[in-house]
Amino acid sequence: MKLCTLDNGTPDGRLVVVCARGQRFLGADGIAPNMQGALEAWPQCLPGLERLAGRLASGDGEPLDAQRLRAPLPRSWQWLDGSAFMSHGELMQIAFAAVPVPTDRPLMYQGLSDRFYGPYDDIPMTDESLGIDFEGEFGVIVDAVPIAVTPDAALSHIKLIVQINDWSLRTLAPIEMKTGFGWVQAKPACSAAPFAVTPDELGHDWRNGRVCLDLKVDWNGNRFGRANGEPMAYGFHELIAHAARTRSLPAGTIIGSGTVSNADYRMVGSSCIAERRAIELVDTGAPITPFMHFGESVRMEARSRDDTLLFGPIEQKVVQA
Numbered sequence: 001m002k003l004c005t006l007d008n009g010t011p012d013g014r015l016v017v018v019c020a021r022g023q024r025f026l027g028a029d030g031i032a033p034n035m036q037g038a039l040e041a042w043p044q045c046l047p048g049l050e051r052l053a054g055r056l057a058s059g060d061g062e063p064l065d066a067q068r069l070r071a072p073l074p075r076s077w078q079w080l081d082g083s084a085f086m087s088h089g090e091l092m093q094i095a096f097a098a099v100p101v102p103t104d105r106p107l108m109y110q111g112l113s114d115r116f117y118g119p120y121d122d123i124p125m126t127d128e129s130l131g132i133d134f135e136g137e138f139g140v141i142v143d144a145v146p147i148a149v150t151p152d153a154a155l156s157h158i159k160l161i162v163q164i165n166d167w168s169l170r171t172l173a174p175i176e177m178k179t180g181f182g183w184v185q186a187k188p189a190c191s192a193a194p195f196a197v198t199p200d201e202l203g204h205d206w207r208n209g210r211v212c213l214d215l216k217v218d219w220n221g222n223r224f225g226r227a228n229g230e231p232m233a234y235g236f237h238e239l240i241a242h243a244a245r246t247r248s249l250p251a252g253t254i255i256g257s258g259t260v261s262n263a264d265y266r267m268v269g270s271s272c273i274a275e276r277r278a279i280e281l282v283d284t285g286a287p288i289t290p291f292m293h294f295g296e297s298v299r300m301e302a303r304s305r306d307d308t309l310l311f312g313p314i315e316q317k318v319v320q321a
Contacts, residue, residue: 001053001198003028003160004312005035006068007118012036013070017052022195022312024061026052035073035196039251042143042159069312071116072162072196073141073252079113079190081137081166081256082106082239084232088261091278106234106242109182111166113254117191119314123167124321125188125294131170132292132318134219136271136300138211138229139164139256140236141196145249154240155209161202163193163215163302163311164256170274170291190256193300193311201310209235211302213310215260217271218299219292224276225269227262229302271300294320 002022005013012034016025031048032038038045055061083089084106117123125132141160149157172186205212212230216223234242239255260271270276277287292298301313 001049001201002195003035003038003049003072004194004196005070005072005074006065007070010034011075013074017049017056018064018195019056019061021308023064024056025064026056026061028052036076036252039141039143039159042251066120066194069120069194070118071192072160072194073116073192073254074118075115076113076141076252076254077250078253079111079256080108080239080243080253081111081258082108082234083258084234084239085258085261086233087231087263087265088259088272088275091261091265091275094278094281106239107258108239108242109187111183111187112189115189117189117316119192119194119312120316121191122317122319123191125169125318126321128291128293130172131168133168133170133273134217134271134292134298134300135166135168135259136215136217136225136227137164137166137256137259138162138213138215138302139192139254140240142240142249142251142253142255144251145240145244145253147244147246147248149241149244151209151235151237151241154237154244157240158199158209158236160196161199161206161211161311162196162254163300163314164254165191165298165300165314165316166256166259167191168272168274191314191316193314195310195312197310202304205304209237211257213302213304214268215271215300215302217269219273220296223269225271227260227265227268227271229257229260231262232257292318294318
């Protein structure tokens with residue numbers, strides 16, 4: 001099942017169910033007021049949402065206007081982003097000349113969650129010199145998660161899977177990292193692809209709490225990377241358990257995988273510019289690829305084995321705020 005949110009002039013938008021190819025929709029009016037409402041009452045809302053999905057599969061529905069699409073969850077109680085790909089962590093240590101921190105726990109930070117940009121929104125940035133970078137990720141949205149949940153139990157709390165662009169300002173990141181208090185200025189609002197999908201939509205490509213799909217990233221129309229989401233050091237169920245060790249998580253919490261990255265990055269490319277610059281630093285002694293400039297664009301998408309565009313694309317341009 002695919003869900004999305006249409007702009008209706010309210011902060012949380014209108015929840016709708018979308019057909020498999022994302023071309024037609026039926027409104028979930030009377031089932032849930034919005035995506036957040038559905039997540040807070042998932043057992044009660046699910047049968048009605050599934051009935052709408054069945055009608056769409058039979059050819060019912062009205063055409064979907066892409067210009068009305070917002071992030072599936074336009075604002076969330078909580079956005080927790082992991083860094084679960086080892087190759088990304090190793091390259092970032094090179095990029096920022098950082099000393100590895102020995103730990104046997106997942107890396108995670110809490111980011112800005114009061115807004116998520118829609119899939120086609122222009123992205124306002126204040127200054128090109130701040131190192132504007134995209135970061136392609138997968139994420140999950142959970143229902144209410146109890147404190148101290150186990151990884152096995154956490155799997156059942158994953159209700160939706162999403163695709164995310166976690167924007168970063170690389171000039172500011174190492175400065176804030178050195179304070180030991182985490183990121184504020186270096187992490188503006190994220191973007192999200194239009195469709196949130198239930199795990200069953202991925203079929204065999206959802207296994208071990210991981211999205212085992214290539215995330216294709218194009219920068220200014222040129223292929224930049226196609227890293228696969230399977231090699232996470234920790235699955236999403238383990239990231240959830242880590243986040244809930246000392247607190248419960250409210251329904252609508254979004255948890256990110258961190259930048260999708262593979263050990264064979266020279267073959268598959270990268271999901272962020274900082275990785276490419278780190279590779280250049282190793283190969284040539286200096287980074288060559290610049291960060292983004294105003295007017296430049298990025299596109300991200302993940303497709304199923306039958307070439308279905310699962311989450312829909314993120315297509316965005318950076319503009320001056």
